[in-house]
Amino acid sequence: MSEATLEEIVGQLLVEQKLTLGVAESCTGGLITHRLTNVPGSSNYLLGGVVAYAYDVKERVLNVRHDTLYEHGAVSRETALEMARGARWLLGSDVAIAVTGIAGPGGGTPEKPVGLVYIALSARDFERCERYVWSGNRLQNKQQSSQAALEMLCEYLEGRAR
Numbered sequence: 053m054s055e056a057t058l059e060e061i062v063g064q065l066l067v068e069q070k071l072t073l074g075v076a077e078s079c080t081g082g083l084i085t086h087r088l089t090n091v092p093g094s095s096n097y098l099l100g101g102v103v104a105y106a107y108d109v110k111e112r113v114l115n116v117r118h119d120t121l122y123e124h125g126a127v128s129r130e131t132a133l134e135m136a137r138g139a140r141w142l143l144g145s146d147v148a149i150a151v152t153g154i155a156g157p158g159g160g161t162p163e164k165p166v167g168l169v170y171i172a173l174s175a176r177d178f179e180r181c182e183r184y185v186w187s188g189n190r191l192q193n194k195q196q197s198s199q200a201a202l203e204m205l206c207e208y209l210e211g212r213a214r
Contacts, residue, residue, distance in 0.1 A: 058202045059087045065209035066097035066147075073205070074143035075101035076114055076135040076150035078126065079169060083198045084151065099143045104135065114138030127152050129170050129181045136174035136181075147175045147208070149201050153184075155193045169197045173204050180204065 056064070066073055075085050075098075085101035088094050102113055107126060110116040115138040116131055124130040135150035153169030160166035167186040173179065184200055186193040 057091075058199070058206060059091050062202055062206050062209065063088070063091045063094055063097060065206065067093075069209060071146040071209075072097055072099050072144075074099050074139040074145035074148040076139035076148060077101060077103050078105055078110070078135070078151060079153040079155045080151045080194050080197050080201070081105070083194050084149065084201050087198055087202065099145045102139060102142065110135060110138075114142060125164065127154055127164050127168055127170065129172075129183065132170035132172035133174065133179060133181050136172040136179070140174045147173065147205070149173050149205050151197050151201050153193070153197060155190045155197075157190060167193050169193070169200075171197065171201045171204055173208055175208065178208065180208070 077084055082103045088098050104110045104114050107121050111118055114135050116134040120130045120134055132150050132152050135152060136148045139150055140148035150172045154160050154164060154166050156166035165185060169184045170181055172181040186196045
């Protein structure tokens, strides 16, 4: 018998706690939602996901404030938290996770290098945002970001992040 995947563990915890999940993704392009929907029965807890790549979509769909994007940028703690809050509101979920970053190979600056990612979680009673800088190629950075987002969600659901 094979060991349960992280997305299976997250799904089991969501079902046990009778919680629903929403996802907002930018640099991961739907990879987190893809991983979650690989689990049979994920429709019992996953309400949906939004891939919000453009500033305009972050604003119009996820309610990220215009000022947040232009003062802090799309790749920032502030934007990640607003994306998570927006996904939770839009999808009506109990918990939401959001990822925004620079997957590469281009787009980096000295202040915001390639591989910089912010991952946020929003729940009614808790919020968290973490900053990461990955050193892989584009696909590796996306994979590491999806893994870190699911780990953050798992920690929250296990009560280790509160």
